């Protein structure tokens with residue numbers, strides 16, 4: 001382990017691989033905005049992607065940006081929009097309604113973009129930022145929309161709701177539509193919503209433009225697509241919605257992607273949910289993923305029955321020996337997050353069984369949890385608290401996997417593997433941001449090891465984490481143990497000792513037992529939801545339910561689990577597609 005995370009985190013990136021050798025002013029931005037970037041945000045020079053994207057957006061062309069996680073894409077699209085709005089001949093007013101729409105896939109990302117906007121607009125009180133997102137009070141949102149929001153950040157579902165039901169929402173001046181995390185927006189079943197949104201915006205725009213051409217910009221409406229990963233749906237959407245776009249961050253070969261001539265602003269009549277077969281060129285576009293070069297990526301091979309004890313040990317090691325600042329652990333379901341949150345927060349332990357009074361909390365760091373079934377208020381509090389903590393652990397579903405910018409997260413642990421390799425990229429992208437150091441650790445069971453090949457196919461390779469050294473560093477019953485010959489993880493004395501202690505803790509706490517059983521059921525359900533090619537790697541039939549039970553510190557597999565699992569399997573066979581998408585949504 002010492003050789004693992006600790007030494008590898010020294011892998012650093014050179015400044016000129018992240019930052020450009022020019023100034024914000026030289027990109028054509030207004031002097032006041034440059035001051036704002038320096039004084040309010042602390043940004044002295046643009047990042048490489050900002051140096052490319054800002055002039056491109058200022059030029060009025062459609063833009064598609066593909067850049068690694070944590071390279072400053074948010075500012076890259078917000079700043080040119082603010083530049084145009086602040087220099088408009090006639091000061092824009094709230095009564096003018098919405099000029100720019102930023103679509104994002106999650107509530108947390110919505111808040112994050114909104115906060116950045118607030119800072120950037122500090123000196124431009126007449127440009128009003130706002131957000132609308134699921135889980136908030138509709139009537140308060142309606143009131144805000146009625147007053148007028150110049151730059152609106154929104155999640156697709158709630159935006160569509162207001163487009164249909166809030167007559168006072170004025171968007172006849174809409175000039176920019178930004179798709180942040182574009183590929184994610186088109187996944188999660190949002191593709192249809194996006195199409196409907198564009199339908200509303202497109203048709204209304206035509207009608208209003210006929211009556212009053214209030215647009216004060218010299219170029220037509222701009223569409224901007226941003227993501228660290230692209231997929232076929234984005235390609236398909238880009239082809240029909242971007243006219244003669246500037247493409248940034250696509251390799252020379254990929255730039256050859258042929259864009260069909262399209263009527264400007266034409267979004268409709270093309271179903272972006274169609275499983276269109278990508279052409280060879282489009283396949284090239286999604287072949288290799290951009291991962292921060294300084295990120296150190298490892299995997300650990302842990303048999304199912306020992307997974308929990310391994311996770312516990314790695315976390316203890318990270319916080320106590322390596323003094324990692326912040327760590328994010330990703331799970332496949334909300335129930336799994338709840339279970340581990342309660343367990344990690346309550347599990348006390350003594351390394352000597354004969355002295356139970358010397359028990360102390362096993363993990364001594366602050367622990368947070370984040371998932372889609374929490375109340376919006378709790379989600380917001382966690383999000384803010386984890387941001388400002390110096391040393392903490394966040395347990396989350398994939399809700400934290402995209403776009404979120406938590407400072408000083410040093411390690412990402414994927415306890416449950418992601419689905420598509422694309423998700424792997426975004427998950428690990430929560431660390432090693434903007435040239436900072438970072439580590440990631442992917443848990444795999446021995447039966448899942450082919451997943452590494454799937455990642456390699458996308459140019460992502462991982463090294464094995466030196467687990468045994470970590471385990472050997474923990475004393476059992478007050479004594480250091482030295483394993484002469486390593487047989488198997490399950491028979492490692494520390495793992496056996498810890499597993500027994502956790503199982504006894506769960507057995508003695510009825511509340512914990514319930515959480516464990518619930519988490520178990522949904523974990524198995526989520527496992528069945530792996531799609532396409534990945535079904536070959538994450539084979540449900542290979543799961544040993546007794547061992548899975550152990551990974552939730554249950555001494556045996558509860559009968560209810562077996563029934564639920566069989567029912568789920570039956571349902572899956574009957575409605576394969578429907579089941580997959582609904583499971584995928586539920587996990588957030």
Ligand SMILES: Nc1ncnc2c1ncn2[C@@H]1O[C@H](COP(=O)(O)OP(=O)(O)OP(=O)(O)O)[C@@H](O)[C@H]1O
Pocket residue numbers: 042043044045046047050067068069070071072073074075227228402403404405429430433434
């Ligand atoms: N020019 C700059 N100088 C210094 N810091 C910057 C600059 N631009 C952006 N940042 C900071 O870099 C971090 C990453 O930015 P941002 O969240 O926009 O990245 P991203 O590319 O959108 O990442 P992801 O793909 O994960 O969404 C943020 O903390 C942001 O404040």
